[in-house]
Amino acid sequence: MTSKNENHSEACTVMSEKSVLTIGNISYTCAGGDCNAFNINYGAQCTQCHKAYIGKTVQPLRTRISEHRNTLNDKLDIKNTGDISDENTLAAHAIEHSIRTKAGFNKLYQFYIWARGPKNRVWYTLYCTIT
Numbered sequence: 001m002t003s004k005n006e007n008h009s010e011a012c013t014v015m016s017e018k019s020v021l022t023i024g025n026i027s028y029t030c031a032g033g034d035c036n037a038f039n040i041n042y043g044a045q046c047t048q049c050h051k052a053y054i055g056k057t058v059q060p061l062r063t064r065i066s067e068h069r070n071t072l073n074d075k076l077d078i079k080n081t082g083d084i085s086d087e088n089t090l091a092a093h094a095i096e097h098s099i100r101t102k103a104g105f106n107k108l109y110q111f112y113i114w115a116r117g118p119k120n121r122v123w124y125t126l127y128c129t130i131t
Contacts, residue, residue, distance in 0.1 A: 014065060016110035021045060023052045030112045035062035043112040044068070044090055048097055053090055061113065069105050 012035040021028045021043045028043065038060045044053045057064040071088035072095075084092050094105050 012062065014106050014109055014111050016045075016112050018110075018112070021052065021112040021114070023054075028112075028114055030114055033113045035060065035065065035111075037061050037113050041114045043114065044109045045112070046093060046097070047108055047110060051093070053093070055086075061111065065111060069102050072100060072102060072105050 015033075015035055016030070019030050019032065021030055023043070023045075030043075031037075031040075039058050040061060041054065041056045042061055042064070044055070046052070055064070067087070068090040072091040090109065091105070094100070094108050097108060099105060099108055
């Protein structure tokens with residue numbers, strides 16, 4: 001069984017130390033901070049293909065990262081687009097890179113906290129193209 005402190009440490013290891021998140025030709029200044037931040041807009045960038053997911057959360061970011069990570073399982077079928085939702089978009093993308101473990105998920109993504117969110121402050125899924 002994983003303790004609360006282990007979940008906290010695991011989530012914080014995926015926080016980026018970079019001050020800028022670049023998606024395509026647009027760069028966003030990041031606020032920095034740690035996985036305890038809440039009421040934020042955040043980005044998760046794939047370290048292999050550099051595609052990004054943008055989200056927001058009112059709960060601590062460590063909790064949201066754990067929720068993303070915990071959707072990674074063998075039951076997720078990325079060929080069935082009905083299985084893909086905001087809750088498991090990052091897991092589905094990990095599977096596209098043949099990653100099905102939580103440790104692999106942690107290596108695949110870097111998370112950022114923004115100083116300012118996207119213009120309309122809405123949820124975007126920039127890479128979830130399932131064919």
